[in-house]
Amino acid sequence: MCEVELSTRVYVKMMLHAIDSWSALQGLVIAGFYQANSGLRDTSINSATLRSASLIAEYQDDAVLILMDNERLTPSPGIPPLTVLHQNSNKNWVPKEKTLVMWGHWEETQRITRHLLQAKAYQRLIDFDTHLEDIRTDWTNEALNVEITRLATVANGST
Known part of the structure; x- marks a missing residue:
């Protein structure tokens, strides 16, 4: 069998199409993207995540990118150990105003x-x-x- 190298964008679009089709049958929508890093102190967002979240945002105006903060992940965190980001008018992913995030x-x-x-x-x-x-x-x-x-x-x- 020969392997074909797909561009990240094509690969992500293919995945999102499959997931979106399944979600629609379940009455759900893709509202954002989630990333959890393996390193305890790593809060960076990788380029594949940014591309995926941006592609979702092309179809979902209020799309969010949720990043797990591993340092705040404890057995009983007082607040969710997550950072919620959204795209600003310049299409940059920035933290959402905390007063707008409801848990x-x-x-x-x-x-x-x-x-x-x-x-x-x-x-x-x-x-x-x-x-x-x-x-x-x-x-x-x-x-x-x-x-x-x-x-x-x-x-x-x-x-």
């Missing part, structure tokens, strides 16, 4: 996240790149989403 159900989110971290659920998380390497993998992470829904239902007092 609903933060305590519930913390409890669910703590449970998932303790269960090492991140080891079962499949991203789209992994799916492209092995199409048998489920990039929609249905099993994890079922688990999260169950945990949220328990948190809300429903069963």
